[in-house]
Amino acid sequence: MGTIWTLSTIKDAYIIEFGPAGTTHFAIEGLMQLNGEHKANVYTTHINETDISFGKQDRLENAILEIDGQYNPKYIFVMASSISAIIGTDIESICFEMQSKVSAKLIPITTGGYNGDHTLGIERSLNMLCKEVVKPSENKQSKTYNIIGNNVDVFNFLSEMEEIKNMMKNGFDFDPNTIFTAYTSIDEIEKTTMGEINLVLRGEGLKAAKTLQKEHNMDYYYGRPYGLEGTTLWLRNLQEALGINVNEDYISKKTSEIRKHLMSYRFMIREVRNKSAILVGDYDVVIGLANLLEELGLSIKKIIVKHKLCKEVRKYIPEKWEEIIEFNLSERELEEYLKSAPSYLLLADGGTLKLENQSRLHLQIANPNFSKYSIYPYTPFVGYNGTLYMIQCLFELEKSKSKY
Amino acid sequence: MKQFNLEKLSKLSEINKNEDIKALSHAIFPGTHCPLFGVAMIASFIEDLVVIVAGTQECTYYAKDFAYQRQYGKDNFYSVVTNKHDITFGCEEKIKDVIFEIDNTIKPKAIMIVSTCVLELIGEDFVSLGSFIQDKVNAKILVVPTEHFKCNSHIPGMERSLEQLVNLMEKCPIDEKSINILGHRQHGVENTELMKILVEEGIHINSVIPSKTTIDELRFATKAKLNIVTDFVALPMAKKMEEEFRIPYVYFDKHLSLERIRNSYRKLEEFLEIEILSKLSSKEEELMALMEEAKKVLKGKTFIYGNTPMMAFEVTSFLCDLGLEPILVQVRDLYENDSIYMEEIKSHGYDPYISRIANIAPMQYIYEECKPSFYFGHENPMNLAKRNIIQVTLDEVTKKLGYEIPIDSIKKILLSFQQHEEIKEKMMKIAAKGGMRHGVL
Numbered sequence: 001m002g003t004i005w006t007l008s009t010i011k012d013a014y015i016i017e018f019g020p021a022g023t024t025h026f027a028i029e030g031l032m033q034l035n036g037e038h039k040a041n042v043y044t045t046h047i048n049e050t051d052i053s054f055g056k057q058d059r060l061e062n063a064i065l066e067i068d069g070q071y072n073p074k075y076i077f078v079m080a081s082s083i084s085a086i087i088g089t090d091i092e093s094i095c096f097e098m099q100s101k102v103s104a105k106l107i108p109i110t111t112g113g114y115n116g117d118h119t120l121g122i123e124r125s126l127n128m129l130c131k132e133v134v135k136p137s138e139n140k141q142s143k144t145y146n147i148i149g150n151n152v153d154v155f156n157f158l159s160e161m162e163e164i165k166n167m168m169k170n171g172f173d174f175d176p177n178t179i180f181t182a183y184t185s186i187d188e189i190e191k192t193t194m195g196e197i198n199l200v201l202r203g204e205g206l207k208a209a210k211t212l213q214k215e216h217n218m219d220y221y222y223g224r225p226y227g228l229e230g231t232t233l234w235l236r237n238l239q240e241a242l243g244i245n246v247n248e249d250y251i252s253k254k255t256s257e258i259r260k261h262l263m264s265y266r267f268m269i270r271e272v273r274n275k276s277a278i279l280v281g282d283y284d285v286v287i288g289l290a291n292l293l294e295e296l297g298l299s300i301k302k303i304i305v306k307h308k309l310c311k312e313v314r315k316y317i318p319e320k321w322e323e324i325i326e327f328n329l330s331e332r333e334l335e336e337y338l339k340s341a342p343s344y345l346l347l348a349d350g351g352t353l354k355l356e357n358q359s360r361l362h363l364q365i366a367n368p369n370f371s372k373y374s375i376y377p378y379t380p381f382v383g384y385n386g387t388l389y390m391i392q393c394l395f396e397l398e399k400s401k402s403k404y
Numbered sequence: 405m406k407q408f409n410l411e412k413l414s415k416l417s418e419i420n421k422n423e424d425i426k427a428l429s430h431a432i433f434p435g436t437h438c439p440l441f442g443v444a445m446i447a448s449f450i451e452d453l454v455v456i457v458a459g460t461q462e463c464t465y466y467a468k469d470f471a472y473q474r475q476y477g478k479d480n481f482y483s484v485v486t487n488k489h490d491i492t493f494g495c496e497e498k499i500k501d502v503i504f505e506i507d508n509t510i511k512p513k514a515i516m517i518v519s520t521c522v523l524e525l526i527g528e529d530f531v532s533l534g535s536f537i538q539d540k541v542n543a544k545i546l547v548v549p550t551e552h553f554k555c556n557s558h559i560p561g562m563e564r565s566l567e568q569l570v571n572l573m574e575k576c577p578i579d580e581k582s583i584n585i586l587g588h589r590q591h592g593v594e595n596t597e598l599m600k601i602l603v604e605e606g607i608h609i610n611s612v613i614p615s616k617t618t619i620d621e622l623r624f625a626t627k628a629k630l631n632i633v634t635d636f637v638a639l640p641m642a643k644k645m646e647e648e649f650r651i652p653y654v655y656f657d658k659h660l661s662l663e664r665i666r667n668s669y670r671k672l673e674e675f676l677e678i679e680i681l682s683k684l685s686s687k688e689e690e691l692m693a694l695m696e697e698a699k700k701v702l703k704g705k706t707f708i709y710g711n712t713p714m715m716a717f718e719v720t721s722f723l724c725d726l727g728l729e730p731i732l733v734q735v736r737d738l739y740e741n742d743s744i745y746m747e748e749i750k751s752h753g754y755d756p757y758i759s760r761i762a763n764i765a766p767m768q769y770i771y772e773e774c775k776p777s778f779y780f781g782h783e784n785p786m787n788l789a790k791r792n793i794i795q796v797t798l799d800e801v802t803k804k805l806g807y808e809i810p811i812d813s814i815k816k817i818l819l820s821f822q823q824h825e826e827i828k829e830k831m832m833k834i835a836a837k838g839g840m841r842h843g844v845l
Contacts, residue, residue, distance in 0.1 A: 001462045016431055020521055020552035021762070022438020026466040029434075033469060043431035043765070047553050052525065062430035070407040082460045082522050083553065086491065114488040117461060351472075368465075370472055 001027065002121025003111050004042065005034070005153045007077060011185035013040035014073040014104070018060040018089060019081020021046040034367055035374040036152035039183060043067065052087055057094055068102035074186055075133060076102070079109040107132045117328075119204050119307045122151060126180055126208035129189055136216060137193040144177040146195040148220070149205030152182045154282065155349070155366045156374065156381055163380035164199070167225070170250040171235050172242065180205065197221065197242060202284045203313030210312075222316070224382060226288030227295045228258045231383050254384040261391045266297040268398060272344055276301035278359060280334070280348035281366030283309055289347055289365060289381065290321065292390060301343050304329055306352075306366070331355070345394070361397040408766035410732065410773060413757040416746060422556070422737050427760040428770065436736065436762045439550035440467050442561025442637075443518050445589065448474040448481070449614040450569075450622075454512040454543070458484040458499055458530075459520030467518070482506065491526060496533055507541040513619040514544040514572055516565065524551035544572055544619075556760070557736045559637060566641040569613065572622040575649060582610040583676070584628040586653070587638025589615050590803045597687070597806030598632070598656065605678040613638070630675045632656050634805055636715070636739060658714045658801065660722035660810045662691055669806075687807035694814045695726060701821060703727035708774060710734055710781020711761060713802040714809075717745035719780065720756070722810065724749055726817075730756035731774045734763075734781075778817075789831035796820045 004027040007013050017024045024044035031038050045059040060078070067076055080091045095106040107128065111121045126148060145168060150161050161179065168174040177195035178188045192212065198220040200209045209220035221241045225234035232251055239246040269275060277298045279286040283305045290300045303325040309317075317325060329337070331351075338346070338357035346352075346359035349366035364372060365381065380386035407429065414424050440463055447455045448471040457467045464483030471479035484502050486495050503515060519530040534547040546568040550561050566587065583602065585593050593599055593612050610628040611621050626645070631653035633642045642653035652675060656668040666688070669681050706729045709720050716735040724730065730749065733756050749756070764783065771791050778794045788795045796817050801809050 001465070020438055021432060021435025021556075022441060022552045022558075023462065025435045025437055025762075026441070026462070030466060030469070041433070041765070043433050044435040045430065046432060046435060046556070049553055052553055059430060066407050066430045082462070083525060086522060086525060114460075114486075114491060368469065368472075 001030075002118035002123075002153070003079065003109055003125045004121075005031070005036075005118070006122050006125035006151055006181050008038055008040045008042060009036060009152050009182040009184065010189065011039040011183070012073065013077060013186055014067050014071065014075065015040055015042045015077045015079060016060065016063050016067065017042070017044050017079045017081055018057070018084045018091070019044065019047055020083060023081050031152060033369055034152050035158070035369065035372065036182065039185075041067075041071070041073075047081075047083060052083070055087065055089070057089060060089075060094060061098060064098050064102060064106065068104045073104045074190075075107055076104045077107050077109055079111075082114070085110070085114075105132070117307050118153065119310060122153065122202075123204040123207055123310050123312075126205050127211055129180065130192070130208040130211040131215075133186065133189045134192045134212065134216070135190045137191060139194065140196060141177055141194040142196065143172070143174045144195045145174050146178045146180070146192050146198045147176060148180045148198050148200045148208050149202035149284075150179055150182055151202075153367060154182075154202070154285070155364070155369060155372075156379070157182050158374060158377040159380040160201075160382045160386075162377045163383040163385050164201070164225075166385065167231070167235065167383050168199075171246045172238070172244060173247075174242075180208065192216075193218065197238075199238075202282070203310050203316070206310070206312035224284045224288045225386075226382055227292035227387050228255060228262065228384070229295060230288060230291045231387065258384060258387050258391075261388060262295060265391050265395060268395065269297060269344075274342060274344055275299055276343040277345040277347065278302045278304070278338070278341060278343050279365070280304040280346070280352045281306060283307070283313065285365060285381070286347070287318065287321065289390075292387060293345070293347075295387075296391070296394070298345060300324060301341060302326070302337070304334065304337075306349065345397075361394070361401060363393055363397060408769040410757045410770065413732075413759050415755045416733070416749060416758055417755050419738070419746070419758050425735060425738070425758055425760055427763055428766040429763060431765070432760075432763045433765040434762060436556055437558035438521075438552035439548075439555060439558055439561030439564070440518065440520055440552075441470065442558035442563075443467075443516075443548050443550055443565045444470045444474075444481070444561075445558065446562050446565040446614045447471075447516055447518075448479065449589070450617060450619065451475060451480065452512065452619050453480060453514050453516055454506055454510060455481045455516045455518060456484060456499075456502060456506065457481060457518045457520065458495065458523055459486060460522055461485045463520045480512070486523065491522065494526070494528060495523070496528065499530075499533060500537055503537055503541060503543075503545070507543050512543050514546060515541075516546040516548060516568065519547075519549045519551075521551050521553060524549050525553070546571055555737075559736065562637040563640045566614065566638050567644055569622055570641060570644045570648065572619055573625050573645070573649065574623050576624050576627045578629055579610065579627045580629050581606055582608050582628045583630045583632055584610050584625055584651075585612045586631050586633045586642050587635030588612055589635065591615060592803060593634075593805070596804055597684075597808045598634075599805070601680050601683060601806070602672070602676075602678075604683070605676070605680060607676060607678065613641070626651060630654060630672075632672070634658070636741075639740065656805065658805065658809050660714065660718060660813065661725065662688060662695075662807070662810070665807055665810070684807060687811070691807050691811050691814075694811060698814050698818060699727045701818060705729070705777035706731050706774070707778035707780060708732045708734075708767075708770075708776045710779055710783060712780060712798040714798070715739065715742070715745065716761075717742045717749065719798075721745040721748040722813075723780070724752040724754060726814070728778065730754055731776050732757045732759060732770065734759050734761040736761045778820075785827075786831055786835055789828045790835065792828065794820055794824045 021044045091108040095108040178192045193216045200222040212218040225231040305327045335355040342358040345361045347365045350370045351368045457464045468481045471481040534545045548564045611625045626649045631642045633655045645651045654671045
């Protein structure tokens with residue numbers, strides 16, 4: 001799932017999944033629920049009982065030859081599905097054997113099966129792209145950066161990207177080089193090394209950033225900017241990493257603009273007795289938004305991450321959240337907790353928001369998504385504008401609740 | 405080298421079994437839906453039925469997501485996500501624990517257990533598990549396997565889940581004036597020509613399965629004097645009800661030919677001892693007049709059949725009756741009555757190519773080769789407009805039953821024909837401005 005989500009937004013990527021057609025079909029349709037656009041060419045071979053019983057793989061071999069002959073792609077990503085992974089189809093050997101028969105570079109993907117949740121697929125796919133597709137380059141494009149970890153599974157990914165671009169332009173006059181992976185193309189990924197620095201926006205991108213550091217000597221900075229303080233700190237850390245001065249006028253202007261609304265919000269909720277907030281969603285998002293909510297005068301009661309945490313990120317968990325953060329609760333555990341924990345605000349994914357809870361206000365910040373239709377790319381949660389937008393949302397929520 | 409061409413395919417005259425139907429390519433996009441999707445399509449209509457989907461995180465996620473959308477967030481789909489340990493040592497105990505827990509906490513009247521590809525592959529015996537546990541729980545247990553590697557579409561999932569619902573039924577005294585509608589998956593069956601005429605004759609609906617029913621209503625489904633099957637996916641269900649409860653059925657699918665519709669109405673007259681055909685003579689006349697009008701316009705024109713809510717070969721046969729010549733027909737599988745429709749097509753002197761459905765990518769190369777006048781089904785309108793192909797979609801007729809199906813279909817075909825130049829011009833203007841996403845105008 002994570003692999004398909006990561007690769008589906010890459011233009012000119014050719015992906016063949018060796019397994020029952022339904023899995024691929026679901027994955028393609030699932031992108032719509034994420035408000036994502038399908039850019040890659042994803043194919044299934046389908047598979048039947050005979051293929052399984054006799055370990056036949058000619059469907060896959062024929063599909064590889066066909067795609068190579070018809071479209072002449074630079075790369076073909078060859079994936080095992082859960083079924084082919086369980087019967088022991090050796091995707092790596094198939095690619096090795098078929099490589100001499102095709103022009104495209106065959107890249108085996110072996111994340112199918114039962115190795116982990118979707119974040120593992122995302123982490124490995126990002127790393128695989130850096131290992132297999134990124135090319136060395138002689139010339140750096142000055143004042144450019146890459147983003148690792150803006151993927152289609154991130155709720156609000158379109159708006160988050162625009163705000164990061166906006167801040168990099170206003171803060172450093174930098175432009176984006178390659179975005180992993182929503183949206184990008186094979187050509188853009190190949191020229192990743194022309195960028196000056198890699199901005200890692202999610203933990204699953206750290207492995208890829210380390211690969212680029214090791215193999216192409218590229219620096220990276222890991223962090224996702226939320227809130228006034230968090231965003232300013234993010235810019236200052238980048239200033240250090242880049243070795244150039246950040247535009248202080250930009251920071252001052254945005255700081256004074258946000259501060260007055262921060263104060264208004266704090267004033268509005270001054271009489272709310274229980275100012276606690278609960279966050280449920282993807283790790284980097286909930287950690288960042290928890291800081292933003294603290295700035296707004298709310299106290300963080302619990303942070304619940306809805307997936308396993310990749311190894312690379314464990315050491316980054318802020319000390320102040322260690323006591324209240326939990327990972328990968330079952331739906332029942334989650335509902336039991338929400339029913340027993342009265343709070344002022346619940347920021348969560350679309351599924352969690354439907355569970356019985358004792359929170360007064362609710363706002364969606366993560367997928368799964370059931371009703372949000374996102375095409376307007378200027379409603380971020382990250383950065384300075386994200387802080388303003390979040391204050392606006394919370395103001396509206398409070399007022400609508402008071403009114404009715 | 406040219407990879408995609410019609411020569412790879414079998415012609416209609418060469419098709420005798422499912423395996424004879426070839427795909428246009430080895431790499432398929434987007435591919436068919438799986439039986440799990442079929443189960444979700446049926447079971448999500450019944451809000452008080454608890455469905456447990458056991459399988460990979462991916463399978464359970466997508467099934468739950470579909471049900472969630474269908475039921476506006478009040479879905480009764482529960483996931484049992486299996487892990488490496490379950491695959492190695494089996495997951496029977498885990499599934500039992502989940503069933504006991506749901507039986508104790510939610511206390512549903514029925515639980516449908518759905519097993520998916522991986523669990524079927526490792527041989528987990530859900531049917532035995534269901535029988536074993538039935539005595540230990542209050543809920544009725546239904547079991548539906550949904551392995552996609554044994555079939556080529558979502559249809560078996562729909563058939564099996566409908567058939568399983570028969571296990572919820574109990575013997576009841578017959579209400580001589582009531583019927584069940586089986587297989588109808590749209591709301592508003594009472595607005596169809598078929599139901600309007602039956603109501604006029606004092607017949608009422610006992611149950612519409614699955615689109616308007618509950619577990620309690622299913623218990624009393626056997627009150628009906630007759631089952632009217634409006635979609636072939638409910639045929640196994642109707643046969644099982646006939647076998648177990650002696651309730652006869654009439655197959656009244658979304659037919660297009662006047663004779664078939666007339667025969668279906670005639671059977672209803674016999675079973676229900678009512679007279680309806682005489683009251684539909686104006687509809688018959690309207691259909692005959694429209695067919696004559698259509699023949700004048702469509703004669704000699706060609707088409708590719710993509711998909712409609714009706715049966716592929718039946719629609720193709722009907723289009724042949726209207727004077728159109730089929731070049732390529734995309735089909736899912738061969739079904740019960742297909743041989744009749746296939747013979748009808750051949751009797752017109754046509755022998756079109758036959759390919760597997762749900763494979764859009766290679767079609768772009770085939771249009772150039774075939775140069776059809778019409779394309780029936782969903783496709784990016786831009787792809788068709790730029791090749792001067794008239795697109796016709798017949799989704800609207802899904803909600804119809806009776807003569808209104810061919811009448812509305814012909815009207816839509818003629819309208820699409822008349823508006824083609826105008827639509828094409830609009831499409832080209834949109835294309836010049838940067839295009840549009842996949843859809844239908």
